[in-house]
Amino acid sequence: MTHLVFGGTSGIGNRCLNLINKKYKEDSLNIDLSNNNSSLNKSIVGDISSNEFRNELYLKLKNIKIESITWSVRSRSNKKNSSKILQDCMAVEIYPLMELIEFFGNEICRQNAKIVVISSIASEFVSAQDSAYNITKSAIETYVKCMAVKFGKLSGARINVIRPGIVSMPERSNINLSKNDSKKLEKASIPRLSPITAEEIAKLNLFLISNDSSALNGSIINADGGESLLDQYFVAQSMQEV
Numbered sequence: 001m002t003h004l005v006f007g008g009t010s011g012i013g014n015r016c017l018n019l020i021n022k023k024y025k026e027d028s029l030n031i032d033l034s035n036n037n038s039s040l041n042k043s044i045v046g047d048i049s050s051n052e053f054r055n056e057l058y059l060k061l062k063n064i065k066i067e068s069i070t071w072s073v074r075s076r077s078n079k080k081n082s083s084k085i086l087q088d089c090m091a092v093e094i095y096p097l098m099e100l101i102e103f104f105g106n107e108i109c110r111q112n113a114k115i116v117v118i119s120s121i122a123s124e125f126v127s128a129q130d131s132a133y134n135i136t137k138s139a140i141e142t143y144v145k146c147m148a149v150k151f152g153k154l155s156g157a158r159i160n161v162i163r164p165g166i167v168s169m170p171e172r173s174n175i176n177l178s179k180n181d182s183k184k185l186e187k188a189s190i191p192r193l194s195p196i197t198a199e200e201i202a203k204l205n206l207f208l209i210s211n212d213s214s215a216l217n218g219s220i221i222n223a224d225g226g227e228s229l230l231d232q233y234f235v236a237q238s239m240q241e242v
Contacts, residue, residue, distance in 0.1 A: 001067035001111070003028040003209065006048065011169055012118055013072030015202035020070070023206065027067070031057065048073060049091040058103055066107055068209035071097055072118040075136070086132035093136055094143065101147060112156035114209040117144055118201070119220070121163045121228045141220060148218025158217040160208050165224025168195035191226035 008017035008030035020028045030043040044060060046053035073096070077088035097117070101108065108115070122129055123137035144161050151157040190196075204223055207213050222228050 001027060002064045003068045003070070004031065004061075004066060005029070005070045005072070006031045007072035007074070007118075008032055008070075009034055009043070011072065011074075012164065012167065012198045012201050013070065015198040016070050016072060016118075016205045019202045019206045020068075020209070024067075048096045054096060054099060061104075065111055066104060066113045067111065068114045068116070069100070069108075070116050070118070070205055070209065073097070077132075082130055082132050085130055086135060089132050089136040090139070094139055097140070098143060108157045109151065109155035112158075114157070114213070115147075115159040116205050116208045117141075117159070117161050118205075119161045119163050121165045121222060121224050123163065125228055144220075145218050152217055156214075158213075160213070160216050160218065161220040162201060162204055162208070163220060163222045163224065163228075164201050165196060165222070165227035166190065167198055167201065169198050190224075191229065194225070196223060196225050196227075 003020045003024055005013055005017040005020065005028060007013035008028075009032040013030075013032070017028060017030055028042070031048070032043065032045065033047060034045055044057060046057065048054065073093050075085075075089040075092040077085045079085045079088060101115070107113070117140060119137045119140055120133070122134045123141050126134070141161055144159050147159050151159060201223055204221065208216065208221075
């Protein structure tokens with residue numbers, strides 16, 4: 001049985017992959033644009049938005065038994081026009097996910113696989129991101145809900161969403177908040193006054209791909225320290241000043 005992690009080279013995906021590796025040893029596989037992390041066990045490198053790469057990927061994976069899929073993929077568009085950014089986001093984050101699940105649908109149902117999609121509270125609330133980011137996350141979550149209903153009728157396979165808010169990842173973001181920096185955190189409307197970490201998201205992901213989360217299917221879990229409970233317009237604006 002194999003645990004597939006899409007986007008496991010860095011960020012939240014990397015933390016998810018590390019915990020999966022620790023628990024399941026050699027039974028994980030990373031699919032990403034690059035493999036610049038020597039600690040990763042097995043990786044397939046390529047552009048997920050490329051039809052050619054996806055076809056090659058399916059051939060490589062066609063005989064595996066899928067235990068879980070963690071989808072932690074985010075577009076890094078350099079476009080300035082929102083509609084063009086949205087096209088890039090869809091090409092990287094949504095269409096490949098839909099195609100992947102459709103291609104492996106029978107195997108997912110046969111193995112009662114668990115799928116976790118990393119989204120964002122920006123799917124529902126105003127954020128400081130470009131509008132294309134918000135629209136993309138909303139579309140992903142709608143697709144997850146549809147697939148949860150389909151899986152539930154056919155098998156024990158499950159698909160759920162983790163919605164992070166502001167996540168402290170020093171290697172990728174200028175939002176690098178220390179646990180003692182309560183003034184900035186209070187201004188950013190994070191009630192618990194400590195930053196959410198990628199490691200916390202990874203632990204939640206590990207729970208969702210386990211049998212312990214059998215009651216959850218189509219669930220959207222806000223993992224944001226309570227950030228989404230407060231005025232999101234204020235959050236979006238204040239974080240520009242942090």
